[in-house]
Amino acid sequence: MGQSGVLPLYREQLLEHNRVPHRWGDLDVADACAHGRNALCGDELRIEICCNSGRIRDYAFEAEACVITTAVASILGDRVIGMDMAALELLQKAFERILCGSSGQEPVLGELNAFAELAQFPARRKCARLPLATLVAAMAGQHVATTEEG
Amino acid sequence: MNSPMHQPIAPAPDWSRVRTEFPLLKRTVYGRPLAYLDNANTSQKPDRVIDAVSQFFRERNANVSRAVHALSEEATNLYEGARSTLAEFIGVQSDQELVLTSGTTMATNLVAYSFLLPRLKPGDQVLVTTMEHHANIVPWQLACERTGAKVVAAPINQRGELILERFVEMLTPKVKFAAVTHVSNVLGTINPVTEIARECRRRSIPLLVDGSQAVPHMPVNVSAIGCDFYAFTGHKMCGPTGTGVLWARRKWLEAMPPFFGGGDMIREVHIESSTFADPPQRFEAGTPNIAGFVGLGEAVRYLSELGMDRIRAREQELLVYAQERLREIPGLRIIGEARHKAAVISFLVEGAHAHDLATLLDLEGVAVRSGHHCAHPLMQFYGVPATCRASLAFYNRCEDVDQLVAALHKACKLLV
Known part of the structure; x- marks a missing residue:
């Protein structure tokens, strides 16, 4: 695999999400909050959401994490407004398909399709999974999430 | 220190030639020459070690210490020869004080379960340092959890050096065991293990030194350190994975009950009970990593020649x-x-x-x-x-x- 196979992972679009993340910070009023932590690699983030009739109305996050985790969390916030748990689970399944390389693009993912290159980097997939796992945990009323096995 | 292995060899090796003896270093990654800077994780292997393992499987493969045929004799001699080579390399008189393990983690767990667990009581302490690898913390925690004892850590300063005075102050009568790394895998800090061992001996506190990051990189003389246990791993010193060593004072090995049971570690087995072999075989149940230790023995000869x-x-x-x-x-x-x-x-x-x-x-x-x-x-x-x-x-x-x-x-x- 040449270098061209990797640099898209660190393309300007994602670096910009890392530099200036969307929906960064706290919500004035949050219905749920979950803390995502991959202790082995040192990625941490906190996602707060506000819901209306089971649908996400507002989203905010803060992270001390790598570009991959931060950019996914930033893009995710824009993507999930209006979604309920069932829609989130479909989103998570589609995201999993592109991470594992069984699908190149999924319409439901929008800008999250940018992470399809992670199919070539199994060791970094857990970084990409962490924000969505944390959001699903918050929706389910859980307070912690991790995407590290064991 | 009198071992010929520790005496300088003249002239200095031609390091660029030495590098060519490591075939993996010739490969590229993403079209670039490989700069392998993850040696604390595992080392690369020279041709000599790779060839020794390969040759063993091609010409001498047999189980050790069991059959009477010629191949088994040869395999046993090679395996036991590696034990002697390792003992000499770390400055130990008797190779019967070396238990061959799968690595440092198995060595520390063996000490935790066989030596430490029967000795701990509620309120006792195991003293480590803040810079320990999980393999030199978690086994002690597991032993402590079962007995009501606890693990305490001596602090380091911002430079990453153990604060020796604090370590010594913390060696109170509550401390029943101490475990310290010789060289930190994160900081590179070389700890003053001889002084630490002296302070532990004064108080009759058994000390384990984790030598995983020391033995591959500097002369180590375990007898001169004066600790009670010394553990290290083979794959960080040009040897194969799945090899390691626990050196322990003979009096401790003799007092330790078996940890793993099975073949090779017994003297006589009856359905109701068994009697056990003397150390070190008592702690080496089952077929060992024979080819791995043949490779490690060759790695030690290679390092000694350099x-x-x-x-x-x-x-x-x-x-x-x-x-x-x-x-x-x-x-x-x-x-x-x-x-x-x-x-x-x-x-x-x-x-x-x-x-x-x-x-x-x-x-x-x-x-x-x-x-x-x-x-x-x-x-x-x-x-x-x-x-x-x-x-x-x-x-x-x-x-x-x-x-x-x-x-x-x-x-x-x-x-x-």
Whole structure:
């Protein structure tokens, strides 16, 4: 695999999400909050959401994490407004398909399709999974999430 | 110290020729020459070791200590020969004090379950340091949890050095066992293990020294250190994975009950009960990693011929060069600046996460490790979630360091 196979992972679009993340910070009023932590690699983030009739109305996050985790969390916030748990689970399944390389693009993912290159980097997939796992945990009323096995 | 293995060999090795003896170092990664700087994680293997393992399987493969046929005799001689070679290499008189294990982790667990567990009572303490690898913390915690004892850690200073006075103060009558790393896998700090052993002996507190990062990089004389247990692993010293050593004082080995049961560790078995072999066989149940130890024995002969003094000196040169060059990177902070340190450099770059750096360095052919390095308490001490770590070996070149520095400049331009 040449270098061209990797640099898209660190393309300007994602670096910009890392530099200036969307929906960064706290919500004035949050219905749920979950803390995502991959202790082995040192990625941490906190996602707060506000819901209306089971649908996400507002989203905010803060992270001390790598570009991959931060950019996914930033893009995710824009993507999930209006979604309920069932829609989130479909989103998570589609995201999993592109991470594992069984699908190149999924319409439901929008800008999250940018992470399809992670199919070539199994060791970094857990970084990409962490924000969505944390959001699903918050929706389910859980307070912690991790995407590290064991 | 009288071992011929520890005497300097003249003339100095031609390090560029030595490098050519490691076939893997010739490969490329993403089209770039490989700069392998993850030696604290595992070392590469020279042709001699690879050939020894291969030759064993091709010409001598048999089980040890069981059959009477010629092949079994040869395999047994090779396996037991490796034990003797290892004993001489670390300055130990009797090779019967060496238990051959799968690595340091198995060695520390053997001590935890067989030696420590029966000796601990509620309120007792096991003293470690903040810079320990998880393999030198978690086994003691498991023993403590079962007995109501607890693990306590002696602090380090910001340079990453053990505060020896504090360690000594903490050696109270409550402490029933102490475990200290010889060289930190994250900071490179070389601990004053001889002084530590002296203080422990004064108080009759058994001491285990984790030599995983020491034995591959400097002359080690376990008898001169004066500890009670010394553990190390083979794969970090040019040997195969799945090999390791626990050295223990004979009196302790004799007092220790078996940990694993099975073949090879018994004297006589009845359905109701069994009697056990003497140490070290008592602790080596089942078929061991015979080919692995044949390879490790060859690795020790290889390192001895290069000379551990010379290896240490070579790696110190590389360390000085690497630290100097890394300081050119704006925002780079080296974690661990002990006065006595091995060629391990942990670092952070402001504004860049360790994993992103490691992925971007990998793209430039530079292999480093990122993460917590199996040392969470140390990461907590420095208040960082993860670091990048470049760890050097004698077969590295200044060009490998240059490749690292160029790749870091490029990565920082992207991330910072």
